[in-house]
Amino acid sequence: MQNNKQYDPMEIESKWQKIWDEKKIYSPETAKAKKPFYNLMMFPYPSAEGLHVGNTYAFVGADIFGRFTRMQGFDVFEPIGLDGFGIHSENYALKKGEHPESLAKKTKERFYKQLHIIGNSFDWTKTLETYDIDYYRWTQWIFVRMFKEGLAYRKKAKVNWCPSCRTVLADEQVIAGNCERCSSHVSEKELDQWFFRQATGVRPNGTLYPDSLLANLDKIDWSEKVKIAQRNWIGRSEGTLIKFELIGITGQADNKHTLEVFTTRPDTLNAATFIVISPEVAKKWINIGWKTSDDIRKYIDYAINKRGEVNRDAERKKSGIFAEFFAINPLTEEKIPVWVSEYVLADYATGSIMGVPAHDEHDREFAQKFDLPILNKKPEKSLWRKIEEEGWGKLHVVYHLRDWLVSRQRYWGPPIPMIFCESCAKEAKGEREDMPGWYSVDEKDLPVKLPFVENYQPRGTGVSPLAQDAAFYKVKCPGCRKDARRETDVSDTFLDSAWYYLRYPSIGVKDHAWDPEITRKWLPVNMYIGGAEHSVLHLLYSRFLTMVFKDWGLTDFEEPFTRFYAHGLLIKEGAKISKSKGNIIVPDQYIEKYGADTLRLYLMFLGPYDAGGDFRDTGIEGVRKFLNRVWILCIKHKDFILEDEKDAKEILVKMHQTIKKVSKDIENLRYNTAISAIMEFVNLLTKKAQGKIKRAKNIRCAEWDEALKTLLLLLAPFTPHLTEEIWTEYLGEKFSIHTTPWPKFNPEFVKEEELTLIIQINGKKRGELRLDRETGNDATKVDELSKANVKVAKWLEGKAVKKTVFVAGRLINFVI
């Protein structure tokens, strides 16, 4: 190869991508691998023209970790796929006016091409798309199992309804009152829906799922902020349910003369001066026979209708009305008024509270507004036990987490594999006693294929577009063989993505969702990297399902992701990147102009990976120049000879320091500082090489060769193409650099022979000494040399040294 060849990323990048694919160096043999390491990143959902640079940022950061780990000698499995089923892809198809099925083919091609050119070490022999029937048959299989095990159930409930997406949403998918997908304001609707028992399910060992999900957080190596978000979302509160006798209530059914409230502060029962029930609970009472005035009825209806707005309007003062009856405080035996107010939520605990204005801010506000008594009594700890002993109430735990609503009234998802038989329902027959009329599709009849429906647009009527396809929904009842009806809702996208990591290693396996042997070898996932926005969505659903699979004996681990690292958010010149701002960055244009290696290195150099970074075009130019310098250094100066022994030593010391720093930084995903360390090393090599190029044939310089090789190895995870090109084509090393062992540092070389020792007077720097290592660690010698220092002597003149602080090898401080 010529020594004056320019660095041309276009040419070398596509060349190496092709060779890596052909030689399958990134495709470990799943069955035979000796040191398996599963390096996973969150797969993208194709809801736009293509990948944006935020995806690139996430994937490149994850890939660097994977490549680094591979060079440590592990068989790294780094798969990629598409979360292509679901509302996001369907909404995109609607926007484009195209059928999701044909659009999926195009986006697949486009996304995979983009994912290819960023130069990640993906295993392209094992990709998956959630809309692939070989995948979603198993998603349906999971649903069937959930039903058989009693963890899937159907109930009529007030659910979140997105009027724009025309479907229900799970609790986790409502962000600040808005739809997670389209940001429309979410309203409420009462509908029959399928739920998974993530909040109410009991494990075979008797523990509730939310308790295990909470407890396991202490055992996994995850970004702390994600753990905190999950703890808050699960929202476990320990308290007491207290029963209150009611008096003066009219028309109420005879057995309804008590009311139960939940409190986390039963010790303040002595200061409870009123009771508040939510409008929804009041409404229920009216329905079962509570006779009350028109004013109260009017208020209840008003408050229920206003519910959505009240939540959004923090300024709004608490409204409420006296319910015209009383309760007896079991402790004080006093008669306290019962009120109805919208500040009490219907769907938390019992939907009723005891008002303790002395100790609760909301209660105080309410009491002040309506002139209710405020009793300033100290909490009594003994009440926790007394309430139980006296039989007034019992200890109770309440969770913020709800069961997972999994049905969707949309088209582009896996049909829920269930059948409903009217006739069986009437006779109270069915697969499960508690769900008359319902049957799961027999496992041998799976998959239930999603039929092609031309008019797939959501109806908004609370049923899926599949309900118009008689050929699809008309079936025979598995129980009585009479005419029955298939469920026409599809399942939530988050169900598709809650188990995909189990499928990747087993892709191609026909008779299992995941092969037991392969799964034992590769799972749980060793490293998972993705955005923190999934803290309480995908990451919680995955944990729940994995725990369920363990309980069924289908896996031998409870937690899917041993380590999870949340990367930061990329911004553009100080502003958030968003479609509305029109500052979307498409990676392709940068790859075309600078090459993937430059883009990769630049993205990782921007700032700490967990903090995100600020994308600026001027910055990428600098990185391009840096890689050009590396190219010139390695190609033009590769035959350089270090004549000066001191230079050789200096380079070796820096080299070992750099190996140490870069290794540690990558292990902790501190890529920006790893890159600056490599830059420092390059700066030193460049400086030493200036004007000293030697081209004597067959004469090599061992130190220089080693320095260049080490530089390339350290840089390989960041810029895989450039380093491979120089490694094999110019240095004549064996293919591939990416399967070459990572360099090790020698602790002897890390320490410099000479060190700079700082001399301080009263903590202020007044001078410094260049000393050899031995002298620098000798307190007496340093003391002498410091005092002899001209600059320091000036400051010490005529002053008494009261105290001397000596830090070996670093500094000496004289206190005067």
Place this chain on the structure above:
RNA sequence: GCCGGGGUGGCGGAAUGGUAGACGCACAGGACUUAAAAUCCUGUGACCCGUUUGGGUCGUGUGGGUUCGAGUCCCUCCCUCGGCACCA
């Protein structure tokens, strides 16, 4: 309101309680070149003193504290970003 990050040059950002500003961008000057690009070198927190070599003061959002020594630890407040939000 509660829970988490974070506030450091013109900018992105470095700093196990021990030389604040690594590395990079931008800018300025220089080398090479007929020229340009590329590359390389030098300088670059603010202010003050000194004609130069140099010396000094201040400086990590605010105010206090601990310490020989604080960007780092503790307390007060301010600002900002993210999450949750009438959760009893």
